[in-house]
Amino acid sequence: MLQETPGLIDAIRARFAHVESCPFQGKRIFFENAGGALTLNSVVETSAKFAAIPDNQGRDNTASHALVDIIDKAKSDLSVFMNASSGQFFVGESGTELLFRVIRTACVNAPKGSKVIGSSIEHPASRSAARRWAEVAGLNYVSVPHCDATGLVTAEDYGALMTPDVSVATILHGSPVTGMGMDVAAISRAIRDVAPDCFIIVDGIQHAAHGQLDIDSYNVDGYAISPYKVFSRHGYGIAWISDRLTAQPHDQLIDAPTDGWEFGTRDTGAYATMSDVVTYFDWLGSQLSDTTDRRARIEVAGHAIHAYETHLTSAMINGTGNLPGLRDMDHISILAGPDNPAREGLISITVRDLPSAEVVTRLNEQGIRTHTRKADHYSGNVLTPLGLSDCIRISLCHYNTEHEVAQLLAALNDMAN
Template sequence: MTKITPDLLAGIRDRFAHVEECPFTGPRIFFENAGGALTLKSVVETTARFAAIPDNQGRDNPASAALGEIIAKAREDAATFFNAPGGKIFVGESGTELLFRTIADACLGTGPGIVLGSTLEHPASRSAAARWAGVAGKRHVLVPHDDATGTVTAEAYAAHVTPEVRVATILHTSPVTGMGMDLPAIAAAIRAVAPDAVIIVDGIQHACHGGIDIAACDVDGYVISPYKVFSRHGYGLAWASDRLTALPHDSLLNGPAGNWELGTRDTGAYATFSDVVEYFEWLGSALTDAPDPRARIEAAGRAIHDHEAALTRAMLHGTGNLPGLAEMEGVGIVGGVDNPAREGLVSFWVAGRPSPEVVAALSDQGIRVHTRKADHYSGNVLGPLGRADCVRVSLCHYNTEAEVAAFLAAMKRILDRA
């Protein structure tokens, strides 16, 4: 089996909480995955179990030793998920906080020069780079993204990288356009001119779609938010290379060398990410006979990508006798209609209709989507397009074509009434 079949999809959906209903409003279709994916039932159970444990790490008792083993296993699991050679896996307050910390250390720990990013980036990395470049006396240079495709390319980075680049930031997938970037190519373009640059990646939107491969990218930091990849709120997860770890960073005096964490971390956070990795392995085991965990994770990532691509094609071009968004009068698509970089997300606007009205009308029909406004989160994308807002429909591999059909039927009713 190489794809997600109807039977496998039923098994997938059974592993997630609140697939078909909101605990507050009742039945609904969940197309707001970019704002936070559905949570694995195993994560819910693990969270409750560890919340009740009174012991902490670093004590001389069996419970403490067991907690240490759970954390060590979770770090190994995360390294397998990232395909990360060496380096450190650690948790923090959130993905945003970890981007600020790693970017700050990179800016403060390197010599005079340039911090290079792009205009496509989420404010988590862009704000951190702007702030710490200024504190470190470095110049912050932004590579322009392509408004038409909603991407930034390796060629665009290559046109702006110079030997003076000391730090570079890359957005792996945009939460506004839904487009994925060619991370290995961008990293290679930077290394070709500034081989010693510290490269940090915002992988927060990309993680749930599978396909993280740090070994193939030659970067120094990669950050995700586990609540966007089937875990829970309350922590972020990062990988830092040995080189980034060796730079000075906030730590306790005379503490363990190379330690990134400040204070006692939640063992349950680590344990819930093991649940996420176990889920990817389970999914991959239904798609390949390979016994290797990494091979299973890769198989899961490929199937997730293909399933979500089929769903977005149906959303754009229609399914059954229902027209797709691209065929509906007055509907515009962020990033264009047939964009191969798209990862499970379609952002659109309706001419003459404020997006919040469309979102509310869809909610009235039991479909959960989200408004993106030209504010500090999304203005970098929507402003150049001349749009005040858009509707974001974000899919995940547990969504079905029937749910897409229900969305298209709802959109047709909304537009017909207008």
């Protein structure tokens, strides 16, 4: 694991900007990664470099040709990173915007009167898009209820409501509220067993930073990520779509190539920073394996990230050193339970007799950055059934340390009343 390789955690942290301090607040511990992960130093440098370049793609000059090559390289890098042997990648405004576009296209091309299926655990990025475009396209929306106790929706849950007339399906890969990862491949199989031609679109925004991405194994038609949550920067999203979804009639310019899904001139720097992200995963895998295969190194990195983050969340839940864990603090309640193997680097809690916003403020005053999730249009689908108006989200990534976990536990332990 990462912590067992001498010097590796320090080497990892050295590759990220603002690991230990905020440019506005000063020294702090960053447990707000689900709101946006730390940014690679290489991404910062690449962003500055491309912000200064005046040329665009599609022109007959040396700079333009170079920009096209950089974009092509990034798409190739993404196909290795996400293990997509077919289909295409493209950039949009954000992960949410891309989910809306892809889901809209699937819905408006579906047979009238057919069904769209999704789950109640989903982030509104996919759930709102599916419900809106089902209504516009004259489709029937089917909601698969998630389990409040585990924070999960399963293949069996989908299978129980599947019928052959389901034409579009949405799946959440990782929940930004419960922190649980769904078994996308199993859910996809349950859908295709009943409706083999269904278009399946996955929200991978929360999951992407926490382990494997393996599109070929999912048998889906769309997958979207937000790069600022996987060590790149704000301002764009990345989508992958299958060849058959690519070929569906979709929004595009008159007489434009039928396989084009992007609008206007894209930011070459956005693509280039994704190459930086893939290079980072490749580097991390090379520190843990002697394999010369790039995809294999990326897989090694993904498994190591997941294992280390499980180690950190276990320390948070069960305690570290002489500090009690969250499960042993009587004033703390853990959403989706303390013993949940689906957890991916995120724990949401409540503190007895303290509003979550006050807890977040008190932690922030001690230099520990967390976040309040409220029972609003973002998180009400998860919190309201639990009878909660809010919770505290503690989200980490593989550059966090057990020492930082200990400082959080000490601060929360002191809030007993």
